[in-house]
Amino acid sequence: MPGDGVMAFICQSPTELVQSTIRLYKLPARAQPHTADLCPWTSYCPSNLASMSETQWIGRNLMNNLSVRLRQLLFAISPDQASAARRGFDIRDQTMRARLDRVGITFVRGYNTALEARSLDDLGLTLDSVDLEWRGFAYEGAAMALALLDYFTLGGRSKLRRFLRGPGDRHCYMVHVGAGWAMARVPLGTGSTFRQLDPTLKWLAIDGLGFHEGYFHWSKYRNGKEGGKRPAGYGAHVFDQGLGRSLWFVSGGDVRGMSACISQFSEARRPDLWSGIGLACAYAGALSTDQLKELKAAAGTCGPSLAQGAAFAAKARERAGNQTPHTENACRVLCGTSASIAAALTDYALNELEAAGLKEALSGSAGDSDTPRYEVWRRRIAAAFAEERTIARHRFEERETIRI
Numbered sequence: 001m002p003g004d005g006v007m008a009f010i011c012q013s014p015t016e017l018v019q020s021t022i023r024l025y026k027l028p029a030r031a032q033p034h035t036a037d038l039c040p041w042t043s044y045c046p047s048n049l050a051s052m053s054e055t056q057w058i059g060r061n062l063m064n065n066l067s068v069r070l071r072q073l074l075f076a077i078s079p080d081q082a083s084a085a086r087r088g089f090d091i092r093d094q095t096m097r098a099r100l101d102r103v104g105i106t107f108v109r110g111y112n113t114a115l116e117a118r119s120l121d122d123l124g125l126t127l128d129s130v131d132l133e134w135r136g137f138a139y140e141g142a143a144m145a146l147a148l149l150d151y152f153t154l155g156g157r158s159k160l161r162r163f164l165r166g167p168g169d170r171h172c173y174m175v176h177v178g179a180g181w182a183m184a185r186v187p188l189g190t191g192s193t194f195r196q197l198d199p200t201l202k203w204l205a206i207d208g209l210g211f212h213e214g215y216f217h218w219s220k221y222r223n224g225k226e227g228g229k230r231p232a233g234y235g236a237h238v239f240d241q242g243l244g245r246s247l248w249f250v251s252g253g254d255v256r257g258m259s260a261c262i263s264q265f266s267e268a269r270r271p272d273l274w275s276g277i278g279l280a281c282a283y284a285g286a287l288s289t290d291q292l293k294e295l296k297a298a299a300g301t302c303g304p305s306l307a308q309g310a311a312f313a314a315k316a317r318e319r320a321g322n323q324t325p326h327t328e329n330a331c332r333v334l335c336g337t338s339a340s341i342a343a344a345l346t347d348y349a350l351n352e353l354e355a356a357g358l359k360e361a362l363s364g365s366a367g368d369s370d371t372p373r374y375e376v377w378r379r380r381i382a383a384a385f386a387e388e389r390t391i392a393r394h395r396f397e398e399r400e401t402i403r404i
Contacts, residue, residue, distance in 0.1 A: 075145065075148060075149075076115060077108050077111055077112065078108070079105045079108045079109070082101075082104025082107060082108055082215075083101050083104055084097050084100060084104075084252070087215065087216070087250075089249065089250050089251075090252075091251075091252030091254075092254075093252055093253070093254075096252045099285070100249050100252065100253075100284065102134065103134070103249075103284055106130060106134045106137040106138050107138070108141055109130070109138055110127055110130070110137065110138030110139060110142040110145075111141035111144055111145045112141075112145070113126050113127065113141075113142060113145075114141070114143075114144075114145035114146055114149075115145050115149075120159070120162060120163055120166055123167060124166065124167025125167075127139055127142055127167065128167075132321075133322060133324050135171070135320070135322055136171050136283070136316065136317070136322060137174070139171035139174045139175055139178070139320075140171075140174040140175065140177055140178035140181075140208075141181075142178065143160060143163065143168065143174070143175040143177075143179050143182075144178040144179065144185075145182075146160045147178070147179045147181075147182030147183070147193050148182045150192070150193065150196070151186050151192070158196060160175075160193065160196050163175065164196075164197075164198075171316075171319075171320045172319070173201065173204060173312070173315070173316035173319065173320075174320070176197055176202065176204035176205050176208070177204050177205065177207055177211070177242075178208060179196075180205035180206060180208020180210075180211070181208050183205060183206075183208070184209050184212035184213060185212075193205070199373070200373045202374075203372060204238075206235045206238040206242065207238050207239070207241050207276070209229060209231075209239060209242060210230070210238065210239035210241065210242025210243040211242035211243070211246045212246075213228055213229050213239075213242075213243065213246070214242065214243040214245075214246025215246040215249060215250070218246065221243060222261065222264070224264045224269070230243075234371075234372055234375060237272050237375065238272070238374070240269050240272035240276070241272045241273070241279070242276060243272075243273060243276060244262075244272065244274060244275060244276020244279075244280070244309075245276035245280040246276075247261060247262070247273065247276070247277060247280075248276070248280035248281060249280070249284075253281065253287055255287075255294045255295045255298055256298075258295075259298040262277075271302045271305040272305070274299045274302040274303075274305045274306045274309070275308055275309040275312075275378070275382075276309060277295075277306060278299075278306035278307060278308065278309025278310040278312075278313070278330075279309035279310065279313045280309075280313075281295065281313075281334070282313035282314060282326075282327050282330035282331060282334065282339075283313035283316060283327065285324065285326030285327070285330070286326035287330070289329060289333060292329065292330060292333035293333055295334070296333060296334055303334075303385070303386075304382040304383070304385040304386035305382050306334055307335045307381075307385040308378055308381045308382040310331050310334040310342060311335055311342040311345055311346050311381055311385075312346065312381075313327060313330070314327055314331050314335075314340070314342040314343040315342075315343040315346040315347070317339070317343075318339070319343075323339060336385070345381060346377075346381055349377055349380040349381045350377055352380065353373060353376055353377055
């Protein structure tokens, strides 16, 4: 015979039963539906919500609840997984160690938040509660989780794509990078993730793959080793940009250590590695002005690539609205100009590229189809810093002509 508590539960009126079920399973109150359901096994049409019976509604929310618990069980990550101590990084500067650990903790927080979220709208609201300076790392982690959920959901539900079109739009650079973390964690079939991404920015996912590999498996790639998950063809260049970003974390931003490490790679790979260091330096921070000058000197002939990476960081933060003093300082030293102008230069180069592509399309010319647009974009940015040419900033916020 059922216990008294069970019998009391069964014998409740329909209204009381609904309320008890809500309390028991901690279900959300019945209200307007979220615009993007994250549960992989249930779906609904907003127009039919009013006609949904209480039993159907309870069933749907129970499935959502179970879905969240299952995602947590299968995919959740402990924050200490990304700590410098856990990874064995020898970072002697305790201030830098604490800073980089916070990056990792924030990333994991965003990742786990995406696993727990019932909708993309809820996910965006939670991520936006993260302190502005660190918010991009939370979005990066969330993107990794969404890409994994897409991969392991039968039929695919394009959560990552919808996230990019919604809450993740302002942080699109970091979202693309986060997708690359997911690509590093699945055995095969990452093409579906790659196809969801922006035609130009999709290469940032390969950057994310390179960062993941360097961060978690640096011994496989140190001393210029080939192989591992480093792809063939053009992808190897972007992978190395991500590998360079990971070196910033592995070395704790130690200029001499990074320079010595890069010197063990072939000369052909060094510009991409320095580009990654510039990106990590300007986005994650935070070196003093003297240390930045030392970094620029250490890059030598790869200085333009270092500046290009810093300009990318400036653009990512400008788009997200989370500019920081350390990004400004890094651009002043590495790019020789402000963060806002460095970011504007990336727009200028991309607009030129798009205009050239339109001209080629109208004329029927194929152009240099073997070189991805992303790489042409990077080269044009680096060339602007290398040539020290004068560029008229007609559409920039700063109404002046500056010398790059």
